[in-house]
Amino acid sequence: MQKNRIELAGYLAAKPDLRYLPSGTKVANARMGESYRYRDHEGQAQSHTNWHSLTFYDDLADIALTYEQGENLWVEGTLQQRKFTPKDGSTRTVYEVVVRSCHLVESPRIERPLAGGAPPAADKVPPEMVEPQEGATRDATWPM
Numbered sequence: 462m463q464k465n466r467i468e469l470a471g472y473l474a475a476k477p478d479l480r481y482l483p484s485g486t487k488v489a490n491a492r493m494g495e496s497y498r499y500r501d502h503e504g505q506a507q508s509h510t511n512w513h514s515l516t517f518y519d520d521l522a523d524i525a526l527t528y529e530q531g532e533n534l535w536v537e538g539t540l541q542q543r544k545f546t547p548k549d550g551s552t553r554t555v556y557e558v559v560v561r562s563c564h565l566v567e568s569p570r571i572e573r574p575l576a577g578g579a580p581p582a583a584d585k586v587p588p589e590m591v592e593p594q595e596g597a598t599r600d601a602t603w604p605m
Contacts, residue, residue: 467558469513470535471495475523489522491515514557520561533566
């Protein structure tokens with residue numbers, strides 16, 4: 462049995478860009494970052510961000526162009542390894558996620574009382590920039 466499937470949720474580093482293959486096929490490319498937090502062996506809080514290259518073909522390329530930098534995106538697809546030769550003559554290998562389905566994830570909400578009483582919504586804020594409430598867990602400030 463063989464299986465190649467990947468699911469990711471993260472934030473877009475920039476608005477996807479569109480290009481066309483020689484065959485005329487539309488391709489949109491984007492980068493997505495997903496972060497996690499942990500404590501090192503000395504108990505110090507650390508964070509790490511993994512960066513993923515996303516490739517959207519045909520109709521999904523049109524959908525990808527509606528996304529903006531900083532939006533929280535969920536994607537499902539396959540991992541692809543591709544080799545190419547740039548102008549300098551060296552051989553390079555890239556790994557990319559060929560997106561098969563995708564959708565936006567609702568922005569997290571921070572429950573902070575205001576003078577007016579209504580809590581504001583965090584608008585496209587990466588998780589490391591969201592201030593956790595007292596006693597809150599990671600899931601409360603960054604739903605996955």
